[in-house]
Amino acid sequence: MINFNGTLIENTTFISSENRGYKYGDALFETLKVVHGKILFWEDHYFRLMSSMRIMRMEIPMNFTMEFLEQEIIKTINVNGLAKSSVRVRLNVDRGEGGKYLPKEKIINYFIVVEKADNDFYTIPKNEEYTVDLYKDYFVAPGLLSTLKTNNKAINVLGSIYAEENQFANCLLLNTNKSVVEALNGNVFLISGEHIKTPPIDDGCLKGIMRKQIIEVIVNSGDYTIEETSISPFELQKADELFITNVIVGIQPVLKYRKKAFNTKITEDILKRLNTKLRLS
Structure with a gap:
């Protein structure tokens, strides 16, 4: 399941053809590693996302606190049965729908997708052909x-x-x-x-x-x-x-x-x- 604006839904189509991230690439994302419920480097990820949203002139929602987004990420991991695993997370934010290059409304969507990752700690990949x-x-x-x-x-x-x-x-x-x-x-x-x-x-x-x-x-x-x-x-x-x-x-x-x-x-x-x-x- 994925988390779309706080609602857990099946991983099917959940954005329309008018979504600005889809139409114009008007979106940002963070790729996170979470180990047994702990988001690695979460503070750095959060402040990079906030800084990027400001640079992109996105209006940051009042509820987009570090604690709120962390809870949403962990909620999504738990509902997918990955609480005791290492997890790859994509946190995506976009400017909603409508408009051409100029947005019609100051709306921010977010969605969270998770998948199981391989290792808790970092290892040297064994690939002699890299x-x-x-x-x-x-x-x-x-x-x-x-x-x-x-x-x-x-x-x-x-x-x-x-x-x-x-x-x-x-x-x-x-x-x-x-x-x-x-x-x-x-x-x-x-x-x-x-x-x-x-x-x-x-x-x-x-x-x-x-x-x-x-x-x-x-x-x-x-x-x-x-x-x-x-x-x-x-x-x-x-x-x-x-x-x-x-x-x-x-x-x-x-x-x-x-x-x-x-x-x-x-x-x-x-x-x-x-x-x-x-x-x-």
Whole structure:
């Protein structure tokens, strides 16, 4: 069952052809990981959603408190019999129905969809063939809108099709300045020696929740340095390690880019530190 504006309904058609998220991509979403009823990084997700709604000029309902939305998420998980499981949650908000580009009314819909996830804590996926390449058909525009999790994901869809057609596990996206900004489904970190780089938000990468957690882990490690700076595609073949982050997988090591093979020593160490942080929180 799904949660549509607080009402639990069967997972069938529940929006009309006039829904603005469907017609124009006038919608935002958060992808959450919930472990045994605990939403990981919930405060970060909530404030990112509120900030994104303000940027999108959405009128935030008075009842959209952190406590209210948390209760709605947990209610949806429980009714689906997943209270003792790890769960992937999509929380979607849109501007309702009506209007052309200009909305007719200041309405906000939300819906919550849940599905069972694999692991309680983060692990290194065992995939010896995790190869990536650049997706160069279209480019990300640097700027604030590119950092939001909106329903406008055409480049990610096309890039995913390209990756499947060419038997890549993932692709890296470039911005209009031809800098590497992110993967199709997460942020990118590049390791050279004990120095780690990740693209800055200004380059147009998603303001990722796991990105923030990994930066904090690296800063607090005392063993590695972190720099938010533009990454040239030429740097990829000189790097020692490369990994992708999102809240569902945690850390996904990249094992190969073209003829370059990467190791995973520091990546695995960062993952251990992340899991330690989660256990202590």
